[in-house]
Structure formats: C-alpha cells, structure tokens
Amino acid sequence: MKVHVEITDAIEPIGAGIGAILQVREVLRVLQQHELRPMDLQNKALFLAARIIELVGMAKGKAADELALKTLKSGKAWGKMQEIIKAQHGNPNIKSEQLELAKIKKEIKAEKDGRVKSIDMKVLNVVARTLGAPIDLKA
C-alpha cells in the first residue's frame, strides 16, 4: 500500500464548531461555498485533497492544488455529495440553516478585553462530552 503521511499543525480546533451538528453545519457550508464557511476548514480539506490527487498521480504541485480548488468552487464536490446523501437515504437538498441545533443555549462573555493566546483542546473535549457528546449529536 502506498502511504503518504502529512503532519499538520493542530494548535487550535479547525472550524468554530465542536460536536456533530455544529461540525456538519461547517462541512455543508464549505461544500456549498456559503459566505459563512470557515476558511481554515476549507483550506485544510483542499490541502489534503491535493495531496491525494498527487498520490494517485492525477496532477502535481500547484496543478493539484488548483484542481482541488476548482472542484470545490464549481460545485462539483457538492453535487457528488448530494449523490452520496441520496444513495444513503438522506435529504440531498439540505441547507446548513436547516440543521436543528440544541434547544438550550448559553452565551458566556469574556469579562475583560484581551487576545486569545492558546486554546486547550483537551478541556474543550471535556466540556463537549459533559454536555452529552458524542451520543447527543446536538451537544
């Protein structure tokens, strides 16, 4: 088996959502090229997709990156996703706004101004799991 390994930076979570529904909302937004799509998620997906394009010998370097970008931008990737969703008994016309979020919501504001210096993903993981993830998809 031909194996290619990429070591990527993970100093903070990719995208802003944690938990199944929030993460899927961002996936849909990238595939549908929604204006609110998280660019870090889009860029990472494009970077890794281009590496597979290289790995299978379809294109190299910049051409691989461009092919990945074009496939996403043109809606071809979303079209294929719709085909997969339909084949696996889902709603292929789903919009990111249609996903039902958790009923209970709490906003926590920072008490003073400042800049985020680091994010502890282990703590975020504990918070999400305490709220019911991964069993509760809305948590």
Next chain:
Amino acid sequence: MIMIPLLTSLGIKMPKTFSKAITTPAATGECVSVLMDISFSKKQIEELVRKHNTCLVWGGGLDLAPADEKLIKAAYPLSMQSYSRTIVSIMAKKYAMGINHSLIDIPMGPTAKVPDMKTANKLKKQFIYVGQKL
C-alpha cells in the same frame, strides 16, 4: 467529509469507512449520521461503491479487522492506549477495504493527541513501514 465527495467527483475510487467517537466529541461517524444512514451490510456497501465509486459508512460490525476489535475490547477496561496499536488498527481496516493508496493526516499540537514533532515523526515512520508490508 469534504474530501471524499471532492475526490470521488474526479473519478478516484474511495470506499470510506469510519469509526464512531471513542475519545472525541464527534468522529466522522457521528457527523455523517446527521445527513444520511451509515450502517450498511457488506453487500449494500459493494453496491454503493460499484454505483457511486464511494461510500461513507460505519466500519463497525463489518468484521473488517476482527482481531483488532478483540484487542480494543481487551484494552478498553485497562485504559491501555498505545500508538502502535492505533496504527495497526487503522491500517488493517484500510487493507481489508482493498485500499492501495492512503493519506494519513497527523494533527500535532501541544493539546492534541500527538503532542510533539518527535512523536509525530515516529508515527509517520511506523505508518509507512506498515504500509510497505501490505
């Protein structure tokens, strides 16, 4: 979940299986299940791949790597987590699906599962080593 439709729309065949979350808030399994069914029989999966060049399905219950499933069951109550076992577990399932090219992403960061470059490089070598044997 973004890469699979992107790459398969270009004609690359990618029969994708995934797990459900063990230590994270949501694995690919939970995410995909928001949009569609993920549990299919071997026959149905073959049909999906034949028709669409891909599938997004849960690998559990397919008996893809039966020895691995037994090892997981034994290791869980002992809270044993070893990198080498994770590598074997991933690669066994890829091999069982008939994969001939595979891209492994190792996210590395101080609060991620892989904390430093030394560990990441060691894992990288082991992934490539196991790949060469398959």
